[in-house]
Amino acid sequence: MNAIIVSALLGVVMMFTGIISQKKSVHTAVASVGLLLLLLANLLNHYGLFVIHVDTRGMFNFEQFGMYFNSIAIFATLVYVLLSGKTIEHTGVSTADFYALIFFVLCGVSILSGFNGLLMLFLGIEIMTIPLYILTGADKRNLKSNEASLKYFLMGSFSTGIMLMGITLIYGATGTFTMGESNVIGSGGLIPKTSFLEIAGAILIFVSMCFKVSAAPFHFWTPDVYDGAPGVFTSFMATIVKAAGFIAFVRLYENNTAMLGPTWRILLSFVIISTLLIGNITAVFQQSVKRMLAYSSIAQAGFMLFALYSANDLAKEGILLYSVAYSLATIGIFAILIKMKDYTFDGFNGLAKSQPLLAFAMAVCLLSLAGIPLTAGFFAKYYMLASVVKTGGSLWLVVIAVLFAAVSAYYYFRVIQAMYFKDGEAELMELTPAFKTGMLALAVLIILVGIFPTIVLNFFYF
């Protein structure tokens, strides 16, 4: 509850900062301090210290899993603001308002990690996505940014409509906003005898959630939106927001899969395989690194969906580790990408010669996304696959996932190849020493998590 209240208040504070001070560096500084405060407030919540006591009347269910994800999301946002804050300042006129919107997104994230019932799920998703529509269109003079924003808005509203239809059907069937309330009436047969409205509702909500996390076949908006949006905000969308979507997804279907019966696994494995297939194969053919990252984020979503498939404790640990590994690596890659003048693969030619430190940090991030051992991404993928193995009987799915992980190495290594083994003049905007130190710290953090994944997971149990 702390995180929800404090982030909403900090959003208001940011707006006032925009009035009081015109200096954009002040806005970034205030936002960073605000994020630290938010992190502190959320950590205090772990130990039962509240800003104000609120009787939520069962609307929220704050458990360790969601609270810990909150801390991860806030920490990742802090890293993101520290690394890319300068670029946010250059993106548009209203820097303070952008930060305010980012705080509102975090408010939505905190709702999604603690919701209990479909009403709060809907509110959380809306609070998270509406600021994103604006951030996508932040670069108002750029036609591509405008197009991306409008596309995202229209498609997003449509999928929200589908979700509302699902919620309505479930409410009509059970009279509550809690999924799986009526429970399985009688077992046996392929389809359990749950109310038909509830099943229809659960499927519609599933479709809408798949859209929100850009799982195939509902992924069509992702490449255009991620490519058209200003790079800084793509970085935010593709990491923290996407991970939050998965946390909501996992929490929503955690105890309700019995209702959908064995068909649930068939449906889900179809979605997982098509997501991995489309994401990885299309990423291979891209010429722009930014667009490649958009497809790679679809491919990574395929891996994160395994947490939904196996739905056990290992999967919960796995999704947390995955969101850390994936968010940190993608934030790092985007932080460098938005400093580049040329977003194509050729734009990276010879980066290792002119900027060896940045090239190293970028290589570590890319290796982590590919899931090479000694980086955080390896254990993230390992936990996901191990959780599927633990459920038993789905070994073919693991084999397919490993094959696609191998495919993904191809396009990640293309960037590394361009940086280290090709000659050229990679052009960058001006860099501060602080940025370079930050990138190095990020790379060290990724390697540290890759060697001792328990440092992330241990916190989960405190």
Next chain:
Amino acid sequence: MGTIQILFYFLSALAIFSAIMVLLSRNPVHSVLWLIAVFFAISGHYVLLNAQFLAIVNLIVYAGAIMVLFLFVIMLMNLNAETEPRKHIWMKLAGVVSGGCLLMMLISLVRQAVEMGGKKAMMAEGNIGLIKNLGHALFSDYVVPFEITSVLFLSAMVGAVVIGKK
């Protein structure tokens, strides 16, 4: 068949017919007018379900304010046959296939709906949809979502300002 049932079937038929006409009308202005008819029919349903306040709000907000906005926009855009985007035949086919899949899913679910047959909407208490009871529910059980909605509106307003600024 009681009066309520006759009214129910009449309103349902009206709603479905108008909804189909929204899609079939060639003239976009006619589509909007048919949409208003849909909203009136649905408001009638709300009254049947004893949700009087909701019925009035639905009429004022949707049939009134939003539809007027719709009409304005459509008339300003000056749509005609030439400006219509041409749809590829494969696109149409894909639309029919995916729509048909959804229809099949819903029909297959409705076929198992034996247990829903006897259930009826709650109509016994006449005052359940009054504004007093609605306010009571909003500010007791649903006060947290109600307050959190303000964050949603605030972020939407900030967004509007950000987009509107030069």
